[in-house]
Amino acid sequence: MKANPVFSLYIPTKLIFGCGEIKKLSSEKLPGKKALVVISSGTSMRKYGYLEKVLAQLRLNHVETLVYDKILPNPIKEHVMEAAGICREEKCDFVVGLGGGSSIDSAKSIAVMACNDGDYWDYVSGGSGKGRPVSKALPIIAIPTTAGTGTEMDPWTVITHETAQEKIGFGCQLTFPTLSIVDPELMVSIPPHLTAYQGFDAFFHAAEGFIANCATPISDLYALEAIRLIYKYLPVAVADGKNLKARAKIAWASTLAGMVEATSSCTSEHSLEHAMSAYYPQLPHGAGLIALSEAYFETFRHDCTKRYMKMAEVMTQKKSNRSSDFIDALITLQKECKVHPVKLSEFGIQPEDFPKFLQNARDTMGGLFTLDPRPITDEEILHVFEKSYK
Amino acid sequence: MKANPVFSLYIPTKLIFGCGEIKKLSSEKLPGKKALVVISSGTSMRKYGYLEKVLAQLRLNHVETLVYDKILPNPIKEHVMEAAGICREEKCDFVVGLGGGSSIDSAKSIAVMACNDGDYWDYVSGGSGKGRPVSKALPIIAIPTTAGTGTEMDPWTVITHETAQEKIGFGCQLTFPTLSIVDPELMVSIPPHLTAYQGFDAFFHAAEGFIANCATPISDLYALEAIRLIYKYLPVAVADGKNLKARAKIAWASTLAGMVEATSSCTSEHSLEHAMSAYYPQLPHGAGLIALSEAYFETFRHDCTKRYMKMAEVMTQKKSNRSSDFIDALITLQKECKVHPVKLSEFGIQPEDFPKFLQNARDTMGGLFTLDPRPITDEEILHVFEKSYK
Numbered sequence: 001m002k003a004n005p006v007f008s009l010y011i012p013t014k015l016i017f018g019c020g021e022i023k024k025l026s027s028e029k030l031p032g033k034k035a036l037v038v039i040s041s042g043t044s045m046r047k048y049g050y051l052e053k054v055l056a057q058l059r060l061n062h063v064e065t066l067v068y069d070k071i072l073p074n075p076i077k078e079h080v081m082e083a084a085g086i087c088r089e090e091k092c093d094f095v096v097g098l099g100g101g102s103s104i105d106s107a108k109s110i111a112v113m114a115c116n117d118g119d120y121w122d123y124v125s126g127g128s129g130k131g132r133p134v135s136k137a138l139p140i141i142a143i144p145t146t147a148g149t150g151t152e153m154d155p156w157t158v159i160t161h162e163t164a165q166e167k168i169g170f171g172c173q174l175t176f177p178t179l180s181i182v183d184p185e186l187m188v189s190i191p192p193h194l195t196a197y198q199g200f201d202a203f204f205h206a207a208e209g210f211i212a213n214c215a216t217p218i219s220d221l222y223a224l225e226a227i228r229l230i231y232k233y234l235p236v237a238v239a240d241g242k243n244l245k246a247r248a249k250i251a252w253a254s255t256l257a258g259m260v261e262a263t264s265s266c267t268s269e270h271s272l273e274h275a276m277s278a279y280y281p282q283l284p285h286g287a288g289l290i291a292l293s294e295a296y297f298e299t300f301r302h303d304c305t306k307r308y309m310k311m312a313e314v315m316t317q318k319k320s321n322r323s324s325d326f327i328d329a330l331i332t333l334q335k336e337c338k339v340h341p342v343k344l345s346e347f348g349i350q351p352e353d354f355p356k357f358l359q360n361a362r363d364t365m366g367g368l369f370t371l372d373p374r375p376i377t378d379e380e381i382l383h384v385f386e387k388s389y390k
Numbered sequence: 391m392k393a394n395p396v397f398s399l400y401i402p403t404k405l406i407f408g409c410g411e412i413k414k415l416s417s418e419k420l421p422g423k424k425a426l427v428v429i430s431s432g433t434s435m436r437k438y439g440y441l442e443k444v445l446a447q448l449r450l451n452h453v454e455t456l457v458y459d460k461i462l463p464n465p466i467k468e469h470v471m472e473a474a475g476i477c478r479e480e481k482c483d484f485v486v487g488l489g490g491g492s493s494i495d496s497a498k499s500i501a502v503m504a505c506n507d508g509d510y511w512d513y514v515s516g517g518s519g520k521g522r523p524v525s526k527a528l529p530i531i532a533i534p535t536t537a538g539t540g541t542e543m544d545p546w547t548v549i550t551h552e553t554a555q556e557k558i559g560f561g562c563q564l565t566f567p568t569l570s571i572v573d574p575e576l577m578v579s580i581p582p583h584l585t586a587y588q589g590f591d592a593f594f595h596a597a598e599g600f601i602a603n604c605a606t607p608i609s610d611l612y613a614l615e616a617i618r619l620i621y622k623y624l625p626v627a628v629a630d631g632k633n634l635k636a637r638a639k640i641a642w643a644s645t646l647a648g649m650v651e652a653t654s655s656c657t658s659e660h661s662l663e664h665a666m667s668a669y670y671p672q673l674p675h676g677a678g679l680i681a682l683s684e685a686y687f688e689t690f691r692h693d694c695t696k697r698y699m700k701m702a703e704v705m706t707q708k709k710s711n712r713s714s715d716f717i718d719a720l721i722t723l724q725k726e727c728k729v730h731p732v733k734l735s736e737f738g739i740q741p742e743d744f745p746k747f748l749q750n751a752r753d754t755m756g757g758l759f760t761l762d763p764r765p766i767t768d769e770e771i772l773h774v775f776e777k778s779y780k
Contacts, residue, residue: 004409009404009405009407014399015399015400016398017398019394221611
């Protein structure tokens with residue numbers, strides 16, 4: 001980052017944050033009278049009563065609702081297209097994404113396809129996407145029940161094209177949620193290992209955004225605070241999911257890391273992980289990132305020494321004088337969160353897959369490679385996969 | 391602030407920041423084809439070529455412009471009403487505020503009155519204002535040439551009603567600028583004493599916002615970074631106005647402090663200062679705040695000890711163990727910026743004025759008193775004025 005940086009800041013989303021704040025859904029001015037509520041195909045939104053809570057608040061606000069409940073953990077284009085069709089037929093005014101990143105990202109993409117003709121991949125950039133401009137979308141409301149993606153405060157949505165085996169991020173000004181409600185009380189039911197995976201996703205949004213060559217004074221502020229909070233509170237939230245203070249701190253850190261995504265960017269670690277889960281949809285995104293992380297961050301350790309030391313300092317609250325302090329702190333955090341080591345072999349990934357991952361990452365999310373601290377070579381990438389394997 | 395705070399964040403303004411970034415005005419998508427450009431009645435916008443620069447960039451963007459150049463340092467309602475009339479007659483699509491807070495605040499109020507009937511004071515809350523709701527306003531573009539008010543990233547506008555002797559802050563979602571361009575190169579011409587006054591205005595936005603009882607995790611992040619930057623770079627910018635690095639750091643700190651205003655609030659120090667300059671328009675806002683500050687912050691020193699220590703720590707970069715460290719650092723900063731002491735008597739203010747100031751502050755901006763760390767008594771307020779007098 002330059003001494004006199006040039007940067008911009010634009011996050012038009014209204015964020016409402018706090019325990020119990022889901023109730024505000026009944027009193028906020030909403031962008032219409034009929035909503036499609038998008039949730040995952042899993043059972044948790046109903047089991048824990050979150051869906052009923054949201055539907056009840058919307059009813060109090062005189063909003064008619066429909067529920068689309070087919071979203072997969074790695075959400076797919078087919079569901080985006082199907083739900084967008086429902087939005088059109090049923091004349092929905094806005095889309096509510098309730099759940100993890102998959103449901104909220106899907107809600108964003110559904111909001112786009114409810115207003116634009118053709119196929120979703122006509123609008124995606126990268127891979128076989130055609131990159132058509134998007135000029136309108138339905139308003140989006142995001143209600144996360146996980147703390148990891150930060151999608152509630154950024155414009156990004158990541159959808160998988162199954163037949164093309166492409167998992168690509170997309171976003172524009174119209175895919176910022178209009179309103180996001182982050183209520184940590186909706187997060188107490190997440191089991192420990194998922195709490196850790198999701199928390200590390202947020203951590204890497206912040207850490208990658210901090211070493212990205214497009215980092216700015218505002219993204220740095222968000223990133224360092226997210227990193228500090230995750231280091232301090234993620235082990236607590238993993239150990240005791242009912243600890244509302246820790247849940248709230250991690251929820252806020254994740255939202256801050258989303259604001260890093262909106263003002264800086266992920267780097268190629270995310271491209272590599274997306275490629276892996278395009279082929280292995282059962283690989284949780286956070287687990288893939290954790291597996292890659294030690295070797296990935298080792299790659300750039302000598303390229304942004306001061307930034308590694310700064311991250312180490314906010315984590316350990318001790319003066320750092322070498323960049324490896326950050327790697328050490330990262331491993332400490334993984335151990336404290338019971339996710340060390342995570343190895344790619346655990347998820348059925350084979351070394352033969354590595355060249356294919358590399359190619360897919362460069363093809364579908366090549367843009368992020370230009371934001372790394374310096375260009376990473378193919379050889380280095382293969383080395384990262386190998387180190388992360390077993 | 392509570393352990394599990396409930397808060398919201400909404401700053402829909404698009405910010406473009408950096409040296410030379412004024413050029414983006416020619417390529418950004420603007421909200422229309424005809425603009426009223428609002429500047430002060432002083433000579434600097436023309437003398438330093440800032441007005442011509444802005445008009446040229448707007449022309450390149452195919453925008454027709456009119457200039458309104460009567461705004462006073464403490465801007466008045468009459469000018470808001472006159473310029474709003476011009477907007478209507480000339481069918482302007484948007485309003486550009488170019489200059490210090492007075493021009494940008496006026497642009498906001500003009501944008502409101504260009505779309506609403508009656509008098510501006512019909513919409514203001516407090517004093518003799520009638521508090522009518524505002525449902526529309528023209529889009530606003532803010533281009534600050536001073537680093538102090540932060541108005542480019544908050545919804546607030548402070549206008550004086552001369553005959554009623556009321557200086558009142560007003561704002562709503564519609565008075566956030568649509569676009570703000572902060573170009574530190576437009577700030578190099580500010581003389582040292584004004585650089586200091588304006589920088590301290592920003593400092594107090596951050597410091598008051600940090601001790602306000604409505605402070606939140608996001609306003610704290612903005613506030614501490616603004617305080618850190620101002621302590622480090624304001625003496626440099628005062629000593630050498632051509633130092634672009636220092637100008638950029640202070641410009642960014644001021645913008646951050648505006649974001650504190652949008653997410654927390656000033657406290658009653660600002661009410662007291664507004665009352666003084668409602669009666670003594672020649673008193674620069676920043677000078678008034680500096681004069682009040684030592685006694686004002688002394689008042690709450692035992693009410694938020696930890697927050698005073700935290701501010702002292704980001705200023706001095708040393709561990710603090712007593713709240714008076716903040717007051718000491720504040721005085722050090724004032725001395726380094728050659729604005730210590732500033733006394734009310736220098737501006738013709740008389741001790742007989744104090745009860746009138748007190749009453750005016752409570753009447754016109756009473757709301758801020760409810761946000762102080764604890765309720766301040768009339769006796770304490772009079773004591774602050776007395777200590778600041780001579």
